[in-house]
Amino acid sequence: DSGVTQTPKHLITATGQRVTLRCSPRSGDLSVYWYQQSLDQGLQFLIQYYNGEERAKGNILERFSAQQFPDLHSELNLSSLELGDSALYFCASSVGLRGGVTDTQYFGPGTRLTVL
């Protein structure tokens, strides 16, 4: 158990809909990262928040948005869903600003999103 929690575990929805994925970081961690893993692919970095502020952005679609709340939990909002958005969405957290070797990222169990 990494200490990072994600809800829900599974989500099935229809095209055009909007969903919200939730992540609670490990106690004491200030950074939250979101990654997407599509079928047979590695994890793709989407976005990072540090202590409530956006710090880095990856290949995140304009239909997707995220935020980190004062209690440090984070939500990833996916709207106008398409079939291709079906994937595993992982949240990770780390203590500091830099998520490299000296600031290990710990991953949650993921949310499996299926868009029908």
Place this chain on the structure above:
Amino acid sequence: DQQVKQNSPSLSVQEGRISILNCDYTNSMFDYFLWYKKYPAEGPTFLISISSIKDKNEDGRFTVFLNKSAKHLSLHIVPSQPGDSAVYFCAASDRGSRLTFGEGTQLTVNP
């Protein structure tokens, strides 16, 4: 543009033997490299890392080797155990916060 590549989607070894997982990268700015292990229905778990100023880092049965000139790193597991069966992801960081992951290699250790 796949900056981190794991060319072997799968690897099968016998228990007690050595497992060698390989990873190649193209971005010269990467300065930290990590290996994560992932079991089904779980998130990736950090395994071991190495800074670009080193060429080897060891932690128990796990050793990571970095060859900067070849832009290649490898993870050695000795001896391999059935519990090591998982997907292994190579990841790299370029002084920033994001990790760039490879596609993963499914390791199967046969008893």
